[in-house]
Every structure is written in structure tokens, then in C-alpha cells.
Amino acid sequence: MLSSVIGVILLLVHAAGVLAAMHAVMNTRTPQGAFAWALGLVLLPYITLVPYLYLGRSRFHGYVDLHRLRREQMQAMANTTLQSALSTPWVCERYEEIATMLRARFHPGQRLRLLVNGETTFNAMLSAIGEARHCVLMQFFIIHDDALGRRLQQVLLERARAGVEVCVLYDGIGSHALPSHYVDTLREGGVAIHPFATQRRSNRFQLNFRNHRKILVVDGTRGFVGGLNVGDEYLGLKPPLSPWRDTHLQIEGPAVADLQRSFAEDWHWVTGALPPLLRPEHAAGHTHTLIAATGPADRQETCSLFFVTLIHAARRRLWITTPYFVPDQAVMSALRLAVFRGVDVRVLIPSRPDHHAVFLATGLYAHDAVRAGIRVYRYQPGFLHEKVVLVDDDTASVGSMNLDNRSFRLNFEIGALSVGTEFAAEVEAMLREDFSHAHEVTEAEYLKAPYLRRLAMHVARLFDPVL
Structure with a gap:
């Protein structure tokens, strides 16, 4: 009797493996990935079936459709607001394909500040947030409830008490260790904070398509982008990986509008509403800057x-x-x-x-x-x-x-x-x-x-x- 039950279970696992392999062949984004998944699912379904449930899904139509619609609407809004030409400046013509592909633009006159380590980066970002008068838009892949995370939390709460509109996104998987009381404290203090996911309905089997972006925009005038997340390790305080080497960038000028636009697309998907969007100021810099927002919802890789x-x-x-x-x-x-x-x-x-x-x-x-x-x-x-x-x-x-x-x-x-x-x-x-x-x-x-x-x-x- 027991052997018959085991036999039925093995047969069902193999059948599920074959069905999953068919799904992989039809939906995996690359031939190499489709072949690897299909081979493993057919020959070793006991090992590969569960990982495929977490890593193999490659379709999220609702997000894709809304993402593309919102990008077009936000681009039209940016064109009207900024009143700048879509043509690529001659000094940037080598990268015209990027501008065309992303429907983005090189903005002239940007003032940039290179932030060469975690201490410099977070001093600059926390100072900018502390000076906010209208709104703070913030998005990170990882936020930790540690010393740095709590410093950030207190600055956000102080600005919210001052009447500043604060909107925060964090990735639901990247920040899986973020305790609920950290988020609840911010919400109770007037901060609008949400986890990002490509499906509004919770799906514990969806680990791919993470939002790895790091964006901070303060009052529509100062923007930050780069490689650092929020955690003590990014300050080099956690051996054995310390000292941590990373780089961020501060931007002032019209390109900040495109950082806002990228944040707004993700915020609208999560909340159904748009965050405050402020017109950036013209800076007196000498650099042309294009904001490149990429992702699996794009028509191209x-x-x-x-x-x-x-x-x-x-x-x-x-x-x-x-x-x-x-x-x-x-x-x-x-x-x-x-x-x-x-x-x-x-x-x-x-x-x-x-x-x-x-x-x-x-x-x-x-x-x-x-x-x-x-x-x-x-x-x-x-x-x-x-x-x-x-x-x-x-x-x-x-x-x-x-x-x-x-x-x-x-x-x-x-x-x-x-x-x-x-x-x-x-x-x-x-x-x-x-x-x-x-x-x-x-x-x-x-x-x-x-x-x-x-x-x-x-x-x-x-x-x-x-x-």
C-alpha cells in the first residue's frame, strides 16, 4: 500500500515537472534559461520544481501594461513641464540609441556631486531630507532596521511632522528582514510607505523581478541615485565585508524630473495614485545627464x-x-x-x-x-x-x-x-x-x-x- 502511494506521488511529481517544463519553454526569456529549466524539470523534478515556482515565473501582464501606459503619460507630462527638445545634443550623439530606446533625454546644465563612499552619501542624503520643505520621494531595494535605518526613520518622521509629504517604497523581497514595527512606526508618523511587488496580490512564490532601484528626490530639486542601500554594512560597519566600497551621485537640474517620473511609475502601480511631482530648477552645471530606468517590463532588454x-x-x-x-x-x-x-x-x-x-x-x-x-x-x-x-x-x-x-x-x-x-x-x-x-x-x-x-x-x- 505504501509503495503504491509513493509511486503515485512520484508520478504526479514527474507530471508536474513536465507541465512546468512546457511552461518554461514557452515563457523563459532566453533560450539558455529555457533549456536549463526544461532539462532539470523533466529529469530532476524533485530538485528543480520548487525552485522553478520561485524563480521561473516570467509574466506579470498587469504591471507591464500599466507600466507602459504610465511611462507614456509621464513622458508627455515631462515634455509639457520641461518644454525641452527631444533631440539628442551633439555632444551626446554617440548614445542616441539609448535615448531613443528608453524614450529619455539628455538634459544640459546638470550640477553633479560624486559621492564616493557610504558616509559621504548618507550625510548628503540625510541632510537633504532634513532640509525638505514640500516632499520627499524615496525608494530602496534594502532598508534595514539598524543604526543607519533608524537614523533615516527619525529624519523622515521629523519631516512628516513638519508637514512635508513623504513617500517611501522598499522592495518586498530585498527588505524581507525589515520588521513590521519599523514600517508601522513610519505610517503612524504620517509617512506613506509601501513594499514594491509586480503583483498587487501577494505571491510568496514570486522572487524574480525585484525593484533594485535606489532613488531619492527632495522637493523636486535634488536627486540621488547609485549603488547604496540603507544599512550599516553600507557604511562599512559589518565585517567580514568591511570596508564597503560603493558610489552614489547627487544631481541638481532638470534630470531630477526623470528620477521623479521613474518613482511615480512604481508608486502609481503600488498605490493607484501619483506622488507629488515638482518642477526641478535649472542648475548652473556643465554636464549633460540622461536618467536610464530599465526593467523586465520594457519591450526590449x-x-x-x-x-x-x-x-x-x-x-x-x-x-x-x-x-x-x-x-x-x-x-x-x-x-x-x-x-x-x-x-x-x-x-x-x-x-x-x-x-x-x-x-x-x-x-x-x-x-x-x-x-x-x-x-x-x-x-x-x-x-x-x-x-x-x-x-x-x-x-x-x-x-x-x-x-x-x-x-x-x-x-x-x-x-x-x-x-x-x-x-x-x-x-x-x-x-x-x-x-x-x-x-x-x-x-x-x-x-x-x-x-x-x-x-x-x-x-x-x-x-x-x-x-
């Missing part, structure tokens, strides 16, 4: 194409910093071609892991890159989390985008692409300092690694569609 365009634009130098180096075929091919053009291609990655599977896959891709003539460096003092790209002598990108499949296809990301020699020189100086604390990766790192570690690298790379 915009994040991957964003990187491909930047790489193809490089003629002399291409320096990239990323905590996770798991490039897709298009990005890797573009990097190889840049080497053939004689471009100085350098990639800075961590020497310590925060996610072991991604770290292993990064090591194998680093080996492939070195063999292709790309110079790869490992940052030594602590964990490297910054997401910065420097192109030639005039272009830099600072944002939340990693060089991995999650950023390319599964996460909602945002960054600021800026063209201007003065700002690029600041980024160059920062990156030179970073590279001075790194050692260059050689082929020996992989070749001399123990066999089991090399095997683990190759196994980890099999899962790069979900890393």
Missing part, C-alpha cells in the same frame, strides 16, 4: 542594450566596476570587440564574496575575460559594490545596474549617464584610486585553483540565467 551601447561607444578607454561579473553573450562580445579596437578595457570586481554562487561564476567569467585580453582586477581592502562605467574622457555612468543577468533581465534598475569632461575627470580620479588598491587577475588564478573549486565555478555558471 534595455539594461543589457544600455551596456552594449556604452561599450561600443568607447574608443580609448572603458573602465567598469561591478560586484557581479556575469555578462551575457552580447555584452561579452562587445567587450571583446572593444579590445580589438585598441580600447583600454578594465573591469574591477570584488576579492570577497557576498553571494558565493555569483562569486564563483564571476571567477570563471573573469578567466574568460583575461583570455580575451580584458584586464580584470580584484579590489582588496573590502567588498566592492559600486556600479560605475567610465567611457573615454567624457562619459560616466553611476547607478544600480550590475553586469549580470538579474540586472539585464530580471530587476528594475536605474542609473545616470552623464557626458562632460569635468565630471568624467572626477570619476577617473576615483577609479584610479580604486585600481591602486587592486591586484590584476591572471590566468593562473583559475588554472592553479583546486579541481573542485574549478568544477564549482562551472556548475555555478550553469545557473547564470538566475544569478
